[in-house]
Amino acid sequence: xxxxxxxxxxxxxxxxxxxxxxxxxxxxxxxxxxxxxxxxxxxxxxxxxxxxxxxxxxxxxxxxxxxxxxxxxxxxxxxxxxxxxxxxxxxxxxxxxxxxxxxxxxxxxxxxxxxxxxxxxxxxxxxxxxxxxxxxxxxxxxxxxxxxxxxxxxxxxxxxxxxxxxxxxxxxxxxxxxxxxxxxxxxxxxxxxxxxxxxxxxxxxxxxxxxxxxxxxxxxxxxxxxxxxxxxxxxxxxxxxxxxxxxxxxxxxxxxxxxxxxxxxxxxxxxxxxxxxxxxxxxxxxxxxxxxxxxxxxxxxxxxxxxxxxxxxxxxxxxxxxxxxxxxxxxxxxxxxxxxxxxxxxxxxxxxxxxxxxxxxxxxxxxxxxxxxxxxxxxxxxxxxxxxxxxxxxxxxxxxxxxxxxxxxxxxxxxxxxxxxxxxxxxxxxxxxxxxxxxxxxxx
Amino acid sequence: xxxxxxxxxxxxxxxxxxxxxxxxxxxxxxxxxxxxxxxxxxxxxxxxxxxxxxxxxxxxxxxxxxxxxxxxxxxxxxxxxxxxxxxxxxxxxxxxxxxxxxxxxxxxx
Numbered sequence: 001x002x003x004x005x006x007x008x009x010x011x012x013x014x015x016x017x018x019x020x021x022x023x024x025x026x027x028x029x030x031x032x033x034x035x036x037x038x039x040x041x042x043x044x045x046x047x048x049x050x051x052x053x054x055x056x057x058x059x060x061x062x063x064x065x066x067x068x069x070x071x072x073x074x075x076x077x078x079x080x081x082x083x084x085x086x087x088x089x090x091x092x093x094x095x096x097x098x099x100x101x102x103x104x105x106x107x108x109x110x111x112x113x114x115x116x117x118x119x120x121x122x123x124x125x126x127x128x129x130x131x132x133x134x135x136x137x138x139x140x141x142x143x144x145x146x147x148x149x150x151x152x153x154x155x156x157x158x159x160x161x162x163x164x165x166x167x168x169x170x171x172x173x174x175x176x177x178x179x180x181x182x183x184x185x186x187x188x189x190x191x192x193x194x195x196x197x198x199x200x201x202x203x204x205x206x207x208x209x210x211x212x213x214x215x216x217x218x219x220x221x222x223x224x225x226x227x228x229x230x231x232x233x234x235x236x237x238x239x240x241x242x243x244x245x246x247x248x249x250x251x252x253x254x255x256x257x258x259x260x261x262x263x264x265x266x267x268x269x270x271x272x273x274x275x276x277x278x279x280x281x282x283x284x285x286x287x288x289x290x291x292x293x294x295x296x297x298x299x300x301x302x303x304x305x306x307x308x309x310x311x312x313x314x315x316x317x318x319x320x321x322x323x324x325x326x327x328x329x330x331x332x333x334x335x336x337x338x339x340x341x342x343x344x345x346x347x348x349x350x351x352x353x354x355x356x357x358x359x360x361x362x363x364x365x366x367x368x369x370x371x372x373x374x375x376x377x378x379x380x381x382x383x384x385x386x387x388x389x390x391x392x393x394x395x396x397x398x399x400x401x402x403x404x405x406x407x408x409x410x411x412x413x414x415x416x417x418x419x420x421x422x423x424x425x426x427x428x429x430x431x432x433x434x435x436x437x438x439x440x441x442x443x444x
Numbered sequence: 445x446x447x448x449x450x451x452x453x454x455x456x457x458x459x460x461x462x463x464x465x466x467x468x469x470x471x472x473x474x475x476x477x478x479x480x481x482x483x484x485x486x487x488x489x490x491x492x493x494x495x496x497x498x499x500x501x502x503x504x505x506x507x508x509x510x511x512x513x514x515x516x517x518x519x520x521x522x523x524x525x526x527x528x529x530x531x532x533x534x535x536x537x538x539x540x541x542x543x544x545x546x547x548x549x550x551x552x553x
Contacts, residue, residue, distance in 0.1 A: 039459075040522045130459070130520075213454065213532075220452060256452060256467065259506050263465035265456035267512045269503050283505055298505070316523050357518075357525045365527045367537045370491045385525040425522045427459060 011206030043313020045086035056087035099444035110161035114437035149275035153177025172200025194301020195239030211251030224250025316424030320394030322401025327379035
């Protein structure tokens with residue numbers, strides 16, 4: 001039975017590049033996948049595209065492609081990535097140009113488009129899960145992108161692409177696409193699509209399955225975290241999976257790392273909604289079969305819903321923030337006094353806020369007062385954050401923390417402030433008929 | 445005894461909802477976890493850190509529980525005023541959960 005090897009070269013937009021190089025060089029790969037889109041990334045990218053028609057794709061695309069294209073060409077590794085963000089065609093053109101500059105003549109790059117459903121969302125006035133509708137957001141709406149599936153990726157590969165660049169493809173679909181292409185899985189074989197989705201889900205966060213986001217000294221120790229390697233999935237034609245990594249790379253793959261990642265962000269394990277299938281991870285078995293080799297079986301699936309999750313990006317608000325530190329004798333009390341002073345001053349000066357919070361970092365900033373009870377640290381950091389309708393008001397929040405230097409408790413140091421626009425993201429469900437995917441090929 | 449002694453945990457986010465897994469180090473402790481780490485207990489543990497509901501899913505094949513906490517991320521990752529907008533640290537907060545001492549009859553080794 002055939003097996004293909006898929007490496008995961010990035011788990012988010014800003015991820016480390018050297019593990020991807022290591023995978024391309026020594027992973028004996030058939031595919032290298034880069035997953036680089038978070039919920040909001042595409043809305044921010046759309047703002048970039050509005051400023052520059054050739055912009056709107058991943059800012060690290062050039063760095064990544066320069067680093068791995070020559071190695072992948074030499075080793076016959078195909079690349080699949082959602083680094084196209086809001087502009088897959090421009091990302092593909094940039095990749096083609098890099099390939100030409102590197103002398104990789106004939107390299108075939110494909111752009112997958114169709115996930116941008118802003119016009120359709122506006123026309124049908126889609127209801128948002130969070131309440132309200134696209135129409136109600138009016139001209140604050142920036143983008144609407146549907147999570148698309150494996151089929152157009154598979155089609156691009158069938159067309160001979162060496163590099164496939166998508167926009168808002170569902171993360172697991174970046175892995176399912178190559179599996180459907182290689183093994184000819186039917187798009188209504190729910191069991192295999194469920195298994196392939198499990199492969200994608202496990203691999204898409206890269207280092208999170210090889211020991212990243214895991215170490216807890218003395219309890220869950222991980223070796224060589226500084227050189228953390230990224231995972232390889234050995235996937236058999238029947239969907240059977242072994243997760244492994246390049247020998248000698250940092251980190252580890254164990255039952256524990258795999259189980260944590262299997263349950264990551266899935267909610268109901270019997271119903272993990274994807275564009276192509278509803279995957280079921282509830283009967284999965286995880287078994288260590290060797291050092292850094294974990295065998296995963298038992299994924300399955302049921303028919304897709306015909307609805308696509310759609311992310312709607314919109315101009316939401318502004319956030320102003322300020323911080324300052326206190327340490328040594330009576331630090332927490334001085335920090336609390338500082339928070340009280342800022343709270344009162346913001347009221348006195350009439351700063352217009354729609355929401356605010358006053359945290360003591362080191363005491364209650366992450367989990368509130370209840371869980372923090374009884375902990376008195378050596379040093380604390382005051383943090384005030386508030387939401388406003390304008391940038392001018394947001395700026396006043398941090399200023400009112402900074403003034404604590406000369407107008408607050410004794411010994412406040414290291415003040416910092418920021419004010420920024422917030423792009424919000426709401427979710428909607430659209431029928432999959434609104435998406436018409438297409439593939440554009442170009443050659444270096 | 446804290447949950448930290450017999451289980452590990454990872455949290456993730458989708459909108460304003462946090463997903464926190466609890467996984468037994470030793471499969472034999474799963475029944476003990478399932479008995480003592482209920483959705484109600486978890487809701488009480490987090491208190492006003494979360495404003496919504498807690499649902500629990502059991503995955504015995506993995507020795508794991510999966511908790512889904514709504515209204516847990518200050519309105520959602522992208523617009524929250526919180527320091528930890530993703531709720532990445534909620535897993536460690538849950539591992540502070542106090543359990544009765546595990547009995548000699550359990551499968552703990």
